[in-house]
Amino acid sequence: MDSALDNHPLTNTHTKARSLAGNLCVIPRIFWVKMFQSCVIQSYVLSVSQLCCVCVSPEEERRVRANDREYNEKFQYASNCIVTSKYNIITFLPVNLFEQFQEVANTYFLFLLILQLIPQISSLSWFTTIVPLVLVLSITAVKDATDDYVSRVSQSFWNVLALLDGHARRDKVVLSEMLADLLLLSSSEPHSLCYIETAELDGCVCVAGTGEVVCEPPNNKLDRFCGLLCWRDCKYPLSNHNMLLRGCVLRNTETCYGLVIFAGPDTKLMQNSGRTKFKRTSIDRLMNTLVLWIFGFMVCMGVILAVGNAVWEREVGSLFQSYLAWDLPVDNFLFSAFLSFWSYVIILNTVVPISLYVSVEVIRLGHSYFINWDRKMFCPQCNTAAEARTTTLNEELGQVEYIFSDKTGTLTQNIMSFSKCSINGHAYGGIVSNGEYYNCPPSSLPPSLLDFSSFNPLADPDFCYYDNGLLKSVKLGDLHSHEFFRLLSLCHTVMSEEKKEGELMYKAQSPDEGALVTAARNFGFVFRSRTPGTVTVTELGRPVTYTLLAILDFNNIRKRMSVIVRNPEGRIRLYCKGADTLLFERLHPSNHHLMNITTDHLNEYAGDGLRTLALAYRDLSEEQWEEWSERHRQADRATDCREDRLADIYEHIEQDMMLLGATAIEDKLQEGVPETIAILSLANIKIWVLTGDKQETAVNIGYSCKMLTGDMTEVFIISGNTVLSAHALEADMEGEFVSTACVCRAVICCRVTPLQKALVVELIKKHKKAVTLAIGDGANDVSMIKTAHIGVGISGQEGIQAVLASDYSFSQFRFLQRLLLVHGRWSYLRMCRFLCYFFYKNFAFTMVHFWFGFFCGFSAQTVYDQYFITLYNIVYTSLPVLAMGIFDQDVPEQRSLEYPKLYEPGQLNLLFNKREFFICITQGIYSSVVLFFIPYAILSHGTQGTGEPLADYQTFAVTTATALVIVVSVQIALDTGYWTAINHFFVWGSVGTFFTIMLAMHSQTLFSIFPNQFHFVGSAQSTLVQPLVWLTIVLTTVICIVPVLGLILSKNILHVLHILPENIATVLKYI
Secondary structure, three states, X not given: OHHHHHOOOOOOOEOOOOOOOOOOOOOOHHHHHHHHHHHHHHHHOOOOOOOOOOOOOOOOOEEEOOOOHHHHHOOOOOOOOOOOOOOOOOOHHHHHHHHHOOOHHHHHHHHHHHHHOOOOOXXXXXXXXXXXXXXXXXXXXXXXXXXXXXXXXXXXXXXXXXXXXXXXEOOOOHHHEOOOEEEEEEEOOHHHOOOEEOOOOOOOOEOOOOOEEEEOOOOOOOOOOOEEEEEOOEEEEEOHHHEEOOOOEEOOOOEEEEEEEEOHHHOHHHHHOOOOOOOOOHHHHHHHHHHHHHHHHHHHHHHHXXXXXXXXXXXXXXXXOOOOOOOOOOOOHHHHHHHHHHHHHHHHXXXXXXXXXXHHHHHHXXXXXXXXHOHHHOEOOOOEOOEEOOOOOHHHHHOEEEEEEOOOOOOEEEEEEEEEEEEOOEEEOOEOOOXXXXXXXXXXXXXXXXXXXXXXXXXXXXXXXXXXXHHHHHHOOOHHHHHHHXXXXXXXXXXXXXXXXXXXXXXXXXXHHHHHHHHHHHXXXXXXXXXXXXXXXXXXXXXXXXXXXXEEOOOOOOOEEEEEEEOOOOOEEEEEEEOHHHHHHHEOHHHHHHHHHHHHHHHHHHHOOOEEEEEEEEEEOHHHHHHHHHHHHHHHOOOOOHHHHHHHHHHHHOOOEEXXXXXXXEEEEOOOHHHHHHHHHHOOOEEEEEOOOOHHHHHHHHHHOOOOOOOOOOEEEEEHXXXXXXXXXXXXXXXXXXXXXXXXXXXXXEOOOHHHHXXXXXXXXXXXXXXXEEEEOOHXXXXXXXXXXXXXXXXXXXXXXXXXXXXXXXXOOOHHHHHHHHHHHHHHHHHHHHHHHHHHHHHHHHHHHHHHHOOOOOOOOOOOOHHHHHHHHHHHOHHHHHHHHHHOOOOOHHHHHHOHHHHHHHHOOOOOOHHHHHHHHHHHHXXXXXXXXXXXXXXXXXXXXXXXXXXXXXXXXXXXXXXXXXXXXXXXXXXXXXXXXXXXXXXXXXXXXXXXXXXXXXXXXXXXXXXXXXXOOOHHHHHOOOHHHHHHHHHHHHHHXXXXXXXXXXXXXXXXXXXXXXXXXXXXXXX
16 A cells, blocks of 8 residues: 555645646655554445444534544444345345235235135135245245345445545446545556546546545535545545536546545435435336225125125024034024125135236246347447346336436447637538538549558557548648647546657547547647646647646536646636627627637537537636736635535636637437437337436437437426426426426426436426336446336446336337337237236136036035135146246237337237226126036036936036136137247146046045045046037037137128228329
């Protein structure tokens, strides 16, 4: 640690190279080493399972003192462990069972199990319920434990790995993502400069001094930090510029050292991250409601049958008391009816079998594997496949109505290229990337790529530009062109690394700055190096060193950046670049004509979807500089309202500037983004862009990705600052905000914080009751990813925080259309068909008991053998419906992408709703009537070939059970839209399995081994050889299925009649 710090003198500088070296110069090295040992290492070497400490009372301020661990520990500040897992080894069993029994069905089956343990009311053995219940709870618990373990391992890696040796290194941590809020002390860069990428957060970097730090308590304000550094009886103000926030990424910097101020849940990023929410699909919520309805329906049936039992026992049963007395403790017909009610509750419970939830989990797991195995969602460049990080939300992917997307890194590649510019009223540049030509006459040939190597040996060989007119202007010595590129080479925060002579590598805070500085480099104004007080540039082969007097920082409100430099001749000049709307207001009146011309050029560039900046300068006298410098020094040292004071000082100097021109940069979109947005829009999915970028950038990207078009009049653009000032997200205004935004064809929210992103998503969920999806790639997107019904993480260049918090992840935005229109649509379709069939087959199975109650004295006698009741949902009918739920399709995947309107049924919830549910159970009740009364009517008067009657209970039970299995198998064959070998095997194999098991259980062999368990000995063998029985089964099947066939035929006829006029009109048009 000592040797490492020897090479990093602690000077007060930051990435924008502002020198405040006069404030703090020499600081004892050993003092900092001990501070790191007590603050940094202690924070990061905690066990992942250790819970973070929380202060007993709310903090009013935070204090961190060097060389005094006891003093720091008494505050019980949070450790740096981030706990995203839900369980530990102690809490897993109770917490998981509590969560599982929040499912109404699980609680319902637990209640049934308790009832079955009472012998006086149970007509079925207890194992018919406990085995499926334990199986379901175990499978779900294993799945939850696996998911939580994966989350814990991932978070453990980042909790333990980050800054273990007291500093972040690129070879130790991928992209060196900051995992705590640090006060940056020093870096491996020359002059202790450090560069981080804050694409995930808005902030910059500064190296600060030593001593005790007194600062604000933990909060969620990313753009503000207020604190004091107390050292040697002096106080130095600290601001957001001094901080490295969690989520920032260390770029092109070998090593940096920092003092942890906020750790773990206290970091500003985690303060902005919403709590992990347990996500449930709309189908899950509907199923809970339906289970309650079914339970009520079952209670009504139980009451009816119990009343029937009371009447029967009073009027008829009393006649049998002499030789068939009531079992104890029954002593009257009312108590008999009471026990009969609970007996029927047990018998009729199969209207919602517990196997339903096992099947749902298996189907969802299969859909998740299909997403993971989809080679068309694999990115070979990143070697990254799509990943379903949850198995519970697949069908919700088929119901999305609103998509909330980040911009940088999600829609774009975050790769910029210098495309066009306007200098002194002259427009240059006529081509952008991707082969699209602009400003070229149709008859002319496309211009060739310029070769800068002969003109400038320091040119970047990868730089592409086509307009030779700009290069000629520079070669001919045009002063405006020279000043234009001089500004680009000086007004920035880029750092340069030159390992070999002439081999420059720029380290840019943003891709925009890198593109502009690279453009200046190729046109002869090469930025070579910087120190805290100088900037060295090679101008047309001549090295020039400028004294860097001040940097006027960019922020969300100013939307511009300026530098003040002194050239070797002693002339002082301010260079400024920024948003044209604000910069034009500060120009000298003599620039009016030039401003109009430049505005026309800017409008043209914006129409091409390019990112634009205006450039201007101002000459300052020595007296003006001295006066302003003193005022700036006083404002910079202020302890109260420091930012407002500096803003006023900046405003004073940035006046009466002279316009130089404007730049236009292309932010390259990811492959397929415009096409994806267009297809999703055709699927009636509304896409909102929520970004922390400035409005101009967001709008330009909106045009580039075709989300915005020139003919649009309903474009709603919202600034985060406006949202805050107008309280649009507050309760009294949120309704107006949502209603206004939802009538627009496109909505872009710019300059929004992570918390505001989550609030916007929450408002749509609250007011529109629509399924939402949030997609992003950075840590600042975590909050909205957690808030939305579905969170998608892009595994891009901004760390893995978004992926860790997401439900689904992949590497390219274009894969979203396949995730929704193919996998999501199929998952919704399959789940709906599965549920419709499942409720149908179980009502057909269970309601037979209800009708039988009227013919058995309401004695709670079951129609079927108890082994058939146990195996019906587990063996005989489980696999065919699983095959349909996993493999079924209505159209091939190509058609789903070609016709996005096919996605709309999911948004409208047409395939499974309360109406469809009632249709299913009505069909099931109809089938149960046929299944009971047709065999009853035929067999009650039927005889065997020997003349013996067939009207016995066991023959009736075997006939009804056989007819039921055949009817539901034929029904699923009609419902299946896409047959595979697996479907055939499961459907017809299940029918064969039924006959095999039934014949085995009714055999003499099993009866001789277990005489008390198998009471239907020989029933199947004697029943299934009777022709009348098979005639009954066939007739029952036909009567059950014919109405279904008629309905399918009528739907097809109506569909043909609907499209026939359109087809006739099309044919006539070509005749």
